[in-house]
Amino acid sequence: MLEFSQQVINGLTLGSIYALIAIGYTMVYGIIGMINFAHGEIYMISAYIGLITITALTVQFGVENVPLILLFTLVVSILATGAYGWTIERVAYRPLRGSPRLIPLISAIGMSIFLQNYVQIGQGARDLSMQPLISGGWRFGPEAGFQIYLSYMQVLIAVVTVIFMTALTLFIARSRLGRACRACSQDLTMTNLLGIDTNRVISLTFVLGAALAAVAGVLISLYIGKINPFIGFDAGIKAFTAAVLGGIGSIPGAMLGGVILGLSESFASAYLLTEYKDVVAFSLLVLVLLFRPTGLLGKPEIEKV
Amino acid sequence: MPRHFSEAVLVALLAGLLTVPILGIQIQVEGIHVSLEGNPAPVLLAMAVVFLLRLLQVPLKAASGLMHITRRFPLPTHLPTAYRPFLLALVIVAAAIWPFTASRGSVDIATLALIYVMLGLGLNVVVGFAGLLDLGYVAFYAVGAYGYALLSMHFGLSFWECLPLCVIMAATTGCLLGFPVLRLRGDYLAIVTLGFGEIIRLLLNNLDHLTGGPDGIGNIPKPTLFGLEFARRPSIEGGTTFHEFFGLDYNGADTVVFLYLVALVMTLLILYMINRLIRMPVGRAWEALREDEIACRSLGLNPTVIKLSAFGFGASTAGFAGAFFAARQGFINPESFTFIESAIVLAIVVLGGMGSQIGVILAAIALTALPEIARQFAEYRMLIFGLVLVLMMIWRPQGLLPATRPRLELPVRPEAPQ
Numbered sequence: 213m214l215e216f217s218q219q220v221i222n223g224l225t226l227g228s229i230y231a232l233i234a235i236g237y238t239m240v241y242g243i244i245g246m247i248n249f250a251h252g253e254i255y256m257i258s259a260y261i262g263l264i265t266i267t268a269l270t271v272q273f274g275v276e277n278v279p280l281i282l283l284f285t286l287v288v289s290i291l292a293t294g295a296y297g298w299t300i301e302r303v304a305y306r307p308l309r310g311s312p313r314l315i316p317l318i319s320a321i322g323m324s325i326f327l328q329n330y331v332q333i334g335q336g337a338r339d340l341s342m343q344p345l346i347s348g349g350w351r352f353g354p355e356a357g358f359q360i361y362l363s364y365m366q367v368l369i370a371v372v373t374v375i376f377m378t379a380l381t382l383f384i385a386r387s388r389l390g391r392a393c394r395a396c397s398q399d400l401t402m403t404n405l406l407g408i409d410t411n412r413v414i415s416l417t418f419v420l421g422a423a424l425a426a427v428a429g430v431l432i433s434l435y436i437g438k439i440n441p442f443i444g445f446d447a448g449i450k451a452f453t454a455a456v457l458g459g460i461g462s463i464p465g466a467m468l469g470g471v472i473l474g475l476s477e478s479f480a481s482a483y484l485l486t487e488y489k490d491v492v493a494f495s496l497l498v499l500v501l502l503f504r505p506t507g508l509l510g511k512p513e514i515e516k517v
Numbered sequence: 518m519p520r521h522f523s524e525a526v527l528v529a530l531l532a533g534l535l536t537v538p539i540l541g542i543q544i545q546v547e548g549i550h551v552s553l554e555g556n557p558a559p560v561l562l563a564m565a566v567v568f569l570l571r572l573l574q575v576p577l578k579a580a581s582g583l584m585h586i587t588r589r590f591p592l593p594t595h596l597p598t599a600y601r602p603f604l605l606a607l608v609i610v611a612a613a614i615w616p617f618t619a620s621r622g623s624v625d626i627a628t629l630a631l632i633y634v635m636l637g638l639g640l641n642v643v644v645g646f647a648g649l650l651d652l653g654y655v656a657f658y659a660v661g662a663y664g665y666a667l668l669s670m671h672f673g674l675s676f677w678e679c680l681p682l683c684v685i686m687a688a689t690t691g692c693l694l695g696f697p698v699l700r701l702r703g704d705y706l707a708i709v710t711l712g713f714g715e716i717i718r719l720l721l722n723n724l725d726h727l728t729g730g731p732d733g734i735g736n737i738p739k740p741t742l743f744g745l746e747f748a749r750r751p752s753i754e755g756g757t758t759f760h761e762f763f764g765l766d767y768n769g770a771d772t773v774v775f776l777y778l779v780a781l782v783m784t785l786l787i788l789y790m791i792n793r794l795i796r797m798p799v800g801r802a803w804e805a806l807r808e809d810e811i812a813c814r815s816l817g818l819n820p821t822v823i824k825l826s827a828f829g830f831g832a833s834t835a836g837f838a839g840a841f842f843a844a845r846q847g848f849i850n851p852e853s854f855t856f857i858e859s860a861i862v863l864a865i866v867v868l869g870g871m872g873s874q875i876g877v878i879l880a881a882i883a884l885t886a887l888p889e890i891a892r893q894f895a896e897y898r899m900l901i902f903g904l905v906l907v908l909m910m911i912w913r914p915q916g917l918l919p920a921t922r923p924r925l926e927l928p929v930r931p932e933a934p935q
Contacts, residue, residue, distance in 0.1 A: 247704050261538045261539075264542050292538055295531065296535060299535060308910060308914075313704055314644075315910050316910070317650065318650075318863070322905070322906025322907040322910065323903065323906075325902060325906065326900060326906075329899040330540075330900060333897070333900060334539040334543070335539065340544055342551060449711065452708060485723075494712040494716045497709070498709050501708070501709050
């Protein structure tokens with residue numbers, strides 16, 4: 213039972229990260245119906261930007277106030293990564309609007325390969341590790357037996373994720389632009405006819421998705437403390453799985469899917485074999501697409517002539 | 518002009534913002550000591566390039582207008598039909614004679630290029646003709662390669678005995694995967710095949726007792742010529758080697774030339790089969806399905822069966838090429854079957870022009886030969902590769918040598934009847 217609770221804690225932490233990335237996939241898919249294959253790379257880039265900002269603050273400028281470092285890193289990372297999201301949409305996807313589905317997908321694959329190698333050239337292919345900024349945690353359970361370990365970092369990940377999810381939900385539900393986003397996801401052409409600049413809304417979606425991926429990237433570089441240019445590919449596919457699992461196009465679905473995927477991966481590595489945790493994630497993706505392509509909370513898509 | 522100028526400045530600033538954290542500041546790790554190092558040159562270069570591109574956008578647009586003209590009048594890829602068999606025979610004869618005159622290294626690269634030609638042709642059936650985006654194509658390639666390696670290791674079967682078995686295995690895998698998956702819409706299919714490709718690679722990596730894990734399988738025998746081995750000494754007692762049988766001196770280059778010729782024959786076989794298939798009802802159905810699935814359904818075609826046949830054929834081609842790959846390398850490990858490999862084959866199809874076989878062949882040769890020629894840019898190879906994929910989709914999604922299809926259109930009358 214104690215080990216089970218430990219796996220739930222680990223799974224929820226991982227799931228929060230997946231959920232943050234998955235929202236980027238689901239929002240873009242909900243509006244323009246394309247899989248933004250380069251989204252995982254955005255997350256990877258944000259992890260690098262986060263690491264650089266933290267190093268700059270702690271080593272170059274000697275800042276020691278941890279909350280200040282965190283806040284500043286998040287802001288810098290969100291801004292820079294948001295710029296990446298905007299640029300990628302502008303350069304690689306906007307010129308392809310209205311072409312057959314496979315064309316933007318191939319362009320996105322190209323973008324993903326490009327970004328991965330771009331970071332590899334800029335920062336090297338090796339693992340970069342960092343000193344933990346926040347260490348320590350609470351232990352529960354008997355002194356001698358199995359103890360549940362809940363680190364401060366895990367709590368921080370959960371808190372930050374909840375804050376950003378709430379902010380996003382409020383933004384989509386209450387603000388003018390959020391309403392425009394919802395309108396676009398229902399009918400892009402009609403929204404355009406009603407005088408909403410849909411290109412702007414689409415750009416905003418990419419920026420929002422990138423910003424949330426940036427939060428995930430900063431959190432993961434603090435949590436695991438090790439990054440390389442290849443982390444984006446796996447995380448991207450898994451977050452996409454989460455988005456599909458929850459029902460692609462649905463924001464609560466992406467959150468739910470992320471948590472389920474995080475939990476199942478954490479259980480798989482605890483009760484099966486660690487090497488097979490990725491197999492479990494990918495098998496889950498294949499199975500969901502086969503048996504419930506609309507996901508848990510998604511709406512079926514009707515193809516019209 | 519001032520507006521262009523201020524826009525160019527803005528875009529250059531954006532480029533600066535984007536490149537500073539990745540190219541401009543480098544993280545240096547020495548032991549536990551982490552420091553940052555500024556590196557302004559690439560950032561300034563990127564800003565300058567973007568600034569100039571933006572400033573010269575208008576003249577560049579005019580130049581791309583010229584590209585529009587070439588798009589409307591594609592290069593003449595169709596020769597008069599009477600010359601075609603003659604020309605084809607000439608190319609085949611030249612390709613068969615060439616290795617005897619060329620250096621060992623270039624024949625070796627050409628063999629690799631032929632493997633990619635086979636993969637490209639196979640994927641072209643799936644992506645180009647049937648319009649199914651398969652991002653896990655390398656999985657079937659791995660099935661073929663590991664199939665041959667394991668069959669020869671455990672059962673002592675020869676390359677020629679394994680080849681049909683590998684094709685059958687890959688086709689079976691393709692059909693097993695395809696049957697449930699092909700009902701899905703296009704982009705979901707892409708992701709499922711991608712997931713499947715990763716599953717295969719992870720399994721190869723982790724089933725140590727069967728596949729040797731990350732260490733792979735070595736000592737895979739090379740193909741033989743009717744039982745004659747290409748080696749200095751026969752590997753089995755009482756066997757005969759090629760040079761002993763013909764009374765020649767042993768020459769290591771013979772193996773390379775022989776492998777090239779085997780690859781050439783295999784490629785021609787695939788090419789012949791595809792060219793027959795696309796003229797048969799099933800091939801016509803592939804293209805029809807790609808163009809309009811609903812119309813196909815209403816004409817009584819079963820979409821799942823048609824997609825499955827294309828998918829299975831593509832998979833079997835990959836298995837065919839995979840078996841040869843294992844035989845040529847003599848050693849395989851899961852590293853040869855990563856997603857990048859699938860992406861390269863996809864790029865070959867996209868660059869050549871989906872559905873255009875001559876385009877795919879030329880693109881495969883170009884993509885294998887160019888990195889060998891431009892070795893000093895090896896670091897930038899994949900970077901350029903990704904960029905080319907994006908740019909191709911923007912400017913020429915139909916590929917460099919688009920497939921030309923016979924078509925008839927009703928003449929447009931200037932005065933439409935009211």
